[in-house]
């Protein structure tokens with residue numbers, strides 16, 4: 814029983830890792846966001862942000878990257894269903910998913926600058 818649970822967990826973990834690899838292979842936005850994330854982490858370390866601020870930065874980075882991956886999943890599902898034929902609902906679904914990433918990215922950038930400003934003051 815426990816062995817089956819463990820094997821199911823490993824199978825799901827393997828699927829999730831495949832999903833991450835698949836998204837990173839094809840999504841240019843994820844490459845850009847990852848480079849920005851690495852730069853932000855390096856700057857945060859160099860200017861000695863507080864432990865709490867560093868955790869906030871990690872949550873924001875995780876949020877942006879996770880939302881981008883969810884956006885990618887929406888895009889691929891829409892393409893699968895519509896076979897890339899134009900449809901107003903397909904447009905709405907993709908635009909709303911992209912809007913969610915934009916909202917969180919803007920909030921993250923604002924919080925990032927607030928942390929930078931507070932730390933350098």
Ligand SMILES: Nc1ncnc2c1ncn2[C@@H]1O[C@H](COP(=O)(O)OP(=O)(O)OP(=O)(O)O)[C@@H](O)[C@H]1O
Nearest residue numbers: 840841888895897898899900901903904907908911
């Ligand atoms: N089937 C469709 N019907 C109507 N409009 C669509 C459709 N597919 C895409 N669009 C419009 O084109 C825009 C770009 O779509 P696309 O699938 O190229 O996504 P993207 O945001 O450029 O992401 P990526 O380049 O990573 O695939 C969407 O945001 C949407 O407004």
